Amino acid sequence: MPEMPEVETVRQTLRKLVLNKEIKDISVFYDRIIQDKDKEQFKSNLIGKRIVEIGRKGKYLIFELSDNIFLVSHLRMEGKYFIKNNDEEIVKHEHIIFHFTDNTTLRYHDTRKFGTMELKSKDDLYNSEPLNKIGMDADMIDVAYLKEKSRNKHQELKVFLLDQTNIAGIGNIYADEICHLANLHPKQDIYYLSDIDLDNIVINTKNVMKRAIEAGGTTIRSYTSSLGVTGLFQLTLEVHTRENEACKKCGNQIIKIRVGGRGTYLCPNCQKIKK
């Protein structure tokens, strides 16, 4: 499910629903989600704390709790949060449940169990893994920043866009969309990008992120739903998942290839490799 716009949508929705709630207890049914070595310590550090604020960096959700404790949560492929009453039945794939003092619960649901959670102190939050290496958020980038990040490097454009140390928040869907909107081939070597190309990447990245957030994220499978991300509001995709369909710019057939090990969609007519 989640790239930056989806995570941002979840953040905004969660903020409205759980801010100021106090954690009374935590149930953990699958503890590999929790990165902290001591799982009991993880629980005891959270019990009695209040959710003060919910932030985000790239695709990471950051729960700020009282006493300067931070819970960093990454949804990976399928992580979702739900709010339910305490007495509601525990469904399959709900791995971690935060019980609040008002008898509501925040439930972390993750079919593939790829998601992660870890606790950080205020000092460590941005000075330790995973947030210390994360690049600038996708909606904040500019040409100078991309130039610095791509300088003297040979790398495929899509791989560059997906590398969270370069830009935070872009995933497989929007990487394809950005390449297409900028008329650049996903395998284009970033070494040969012109200033105009970089400017095109910046403009289209910001634009697609903004529109996706306004639309409440993008979900491919219609049945998928998460907090605030219903799948009813979909950003219209230009190329992603549109193999063999017509390119909206030129009418050519969209093809699917593999770039950096990921399924990649592009229009071979609009997106040609230069140099």
Add this chain to the structure above:
DNA sequence: ACCACCTCCTGATCGC
């Protein structure tokens, strides 16, 4: 520095 590939999991879909 960069690339191809593997791994963590489960479930949907594809091809025979």
Add this chain to the structure above:
DNA sequence: TGCGATCAGGAGGTGG
């Protein structure tokens, strides 16, 4: 219909 192979929106790790 059955059943194994393949793929999925992420990212860390390996070895070449």
